[in-house]
Amino acid sequence: MKRTLLAAAALMAFAGVASAQSSVNIGGILDVAARSVSNPGGALKTLSPDGLQTSRFIVRGVEDIGGGMRASFWLEGAVSVDSGGGASGGAPGATGGGHTWQRRSTVSLSGSFGEIRLGRDYTSTFWTHVLFDPFNLAGVANQANLMTSTKMATPVNSGGTTLLRANNMIGYFLPGNLGGIYGQFNVAAGEGVTGNKYIGGRLGYAKGPLNVAFAYGVTDKTGTMTDDMKAWNLGGSYDLGFMRVLGQYHNYSSGGRTLKNAMLGAVVPVGASSFKASYSRSGDFRAATQLGLGYQYDLSKRTALYTTYSRVKNKAGADFTASGSGRAIAATGAGSTGFTSTGYEAGVRHSF
């Protein structure tokens, strides 16, 4: 929930002047959990951010410029609640130093034609990861746990900077009145920087209980990259009323290698409670599976308590862990026979 700092409204109530179209909103999410992750080499207890949703600080606004047109801006940066730091927003777990606007910094013009958006933004291929994951791509049962590996040099790492977001992006978004069809198209200027150049699109359909989307993107070979990285994915959810089922499939390929990841999940709401589960599989030649179980209790629309359990099983040679976005424990002792990593956390998410 974003608080609308409606200057115009305040002034109007006060002095009968100003226009109602202008507003600056300040909002965000702060999420922090007590977490324990166990690998063969040992266990690490942490207070970590982002168990249920990724923490963020947002300043945004919309201007009505007439003729059905709007200009708007969006500045959003990460917040590491455990340390007071910001995070790059690029790499999961990066809790660098200062505050940035690297989660999103965009200026948009929108109207009946849709929206044109300029700046740093999410790539088209990112959205499937988070929107069709019962765990919101956060915490120990994060669907992306099966994508972050020290042994997986290619293909995903080769397009690292465009996995979630890209700098220098021009985006076009379809208008909202197409009978359930939605979509976007993105181009990011490479500016001569390795792994920066991206082109991608996304098309989806959301009506009634159904929501499905397909996305495709290419990160251009630049600098030290030896081959383009091609990514496509498919995600969907269906609301049965008593339960929402979700699924997603990803295919990342580069240099003759392919990473295939799949996930099935479900969310069962019971009053203010939600029960969640997901099962993920990495189809890389270094394969692993992840089971996630979660419980969420909404104290209000803005504030929730939650607890999550996750178990990652690695086949020989793989080293995926259930570390989420907190401080990681190295999977030492991960030999040639595979190993299991388990994560557990309990926390609170507050949005403002």
Add this chain to the structure above:
Amino acid sequence: MKRTLLAAAALMAFAGVASAQSSVNIGGILDVAARSVSNPGGALKTLSPDGLQTSRFIVRGVEDIGGGMRASFWLEGAVSVDSGGGASGGAPGATGGGHTWQRRSTVSLSGSFGEIRLGRDYTSTFWTHVLFDPFNLAGVANQANLMTSTKMATPVNSGGTTLLRANNMIGYFLPGNLGGIYGQFNVAAGEGVTGNKYIGGRLGYAKGPLNVAFAYGVTDKTGTMTDDMKAWNLGGSYDLGFMRVLGQYHNYSSGGRTLKNAMLGAVVPVGASSFKASYSRSGDFRAATQLGLGYQYDLSKRTALYTTYSRVKNKAGADFTASGSGRAIAATGAGSTGFTSTGYEAGVRHSF
């Protein structure tokens, strides 16, 4: 003074909707002074931040979640007014690069049981330093001037990261209705980082003119630390009407060595003016004394002019200086016979 950006209020006045419980507050303190510090090696004139109070930028809010419960958040970072930089909040004088939320970043749940607070926060043993110092632990007469020394490798430095604040903290605070008794208890996860693991508590009593508090904390031996650091302190103040007297005592020990610091102070308000004095003594084997004299004139509740003088006398081997949180001048020429460091500043503090 924090400005309440009461979106709810604005909307209610405007359109008769929304609830009154939600708010985001933006506030802070900006404090800057012309300062001169003289050591045997020379004098340094600076424009320095934080002569009367530490500069900060705060975003915070409270949500009423019903049943007498509240959820709240607090994001606070340092501001180096002289350079436009942020500061780590950990080390005095660190004016690093960018803005952070390292002064405090917490999420809380509170009710009749008290408050549970998660994130980066002040340690229990910190509060005595600032609350019972006429100079608010800031400026050239800062009580902590006698704690920062290049020659004092142990015991204080050994627990450096927990002296003021700690990452990864879980805190419990007593409710406010215990007849004057207040207190808190804190545990910080070490996460395998040297000097990060902390456990501490604080108990106080404030009623009428009296306020006293005792705190104890242990920074666990980790990584390169060879011994735990134990800290305890006692502080108090009594308001005689025409004058408020204050005092504090600190005992930091580690590896067989102990640092004992004591301070006595007074504040005499006369209309919009306040006259202040403090005398501090470091009982470390490298001992020093500090005399602080100050005058503050309140232009309003939010804005004050002030001037402060400080004189630090070092015995042989000690190198404490009156440098406060500004750019430091090295105490070159500090030989085996001891030396005197003097500081003087005049500035303005504005809170918003």
Add this chain to the structure above:
Amino acid sequence: MKRTLLAAAALMAFAGVASAQSSVNIGGILDVAARSVSNPGGALKTLSPDGLQTSRFIVRGVEDIGGGMRASFWLEGAVSVDSGGGASGGAPGATGGGHTWQRRSTVSLSGSFGEIRLGRDYTSTFWTHVLFDPFNLAGVANQANLMTSTKMATPVNSGGTTLLRANNMIGYFLPGNLGGIYGQFNVAAGEGVTGNKYIGGRLGYAKGPLNVAFAYGVTDKTGTMTDDMKAWNLGGSYDLGFMRVLGQYHNYSSGGRTLKNAMLGAVVPVGASSFKASYSRSGDFRAATQLGLGYQYDLSKRTALYTTYSRVKNKAGADFTASGSGRAIAATGAGSTGFTSTGYEAGVRHSF
């Protein structure tokens, strides 16, 4: 346009309390453009910030402290819309990591005597650059393109940190009621840092269609500097109604060398459109000229579309480019015979 988050107004409308003098304002400018810069070595296409105006995020406020006096503060940092980073504010094109308040962080007391301002602020000699440039010292036709050169070690670079702003500054500004006369005087404490110590002043006259200003400043020889840097400049504009003409002249000298830059420009408003042109010349021994042409269309007072063209002609030995504040392309291939650099961009500027 800054949004006034008038807490006082909101509260007054809501509950009839609080005073009307207090306010915190949040505002800024976000500007981003698709840009292409061509040098002999090649062309670089970028999405770059700051084509029409420099992007920024501002928090500021004013307090009426009675007796005609006001206390105020101003925190302003750069925003790299293309990457979500902040910028140092010192060097054009620096898109460093995190958000800072390095564009300006000041506390002021003002009244009928004028204004006293403390903190990091613009130097007196900066203002001529931006106020009398049709392109606002931004984008590919930025007047300062002829000042940034890898081959121009002195004199400008020798006073680099004070070219735009200075840390540790005490400033005095004349009051606004002197019949059109305006001015300021600034002193920045060096604090022993090379190139940090500055003293300067500015005097101007603005009445009816006329605005002229003269500024002079000295950056003291410190540390590795071998000589003081002296700067003076003169700027003016005259509004003919159908057209505004502008001009500026700069003289930077240090160590026996002098850089002389001159610019003539014009802005022709036609309804919501503005046509702009400027011609600049660097009188350094490594000389160059720049021609800038621009078109701006105001969608509203806050939002504008624009496009700009620029051509820099270098004589033998010079390497000035039309790179503005975006990612630069090296002028490889710039031989002994001189070369031409061209820039083109189209973008949007949104203020809030």
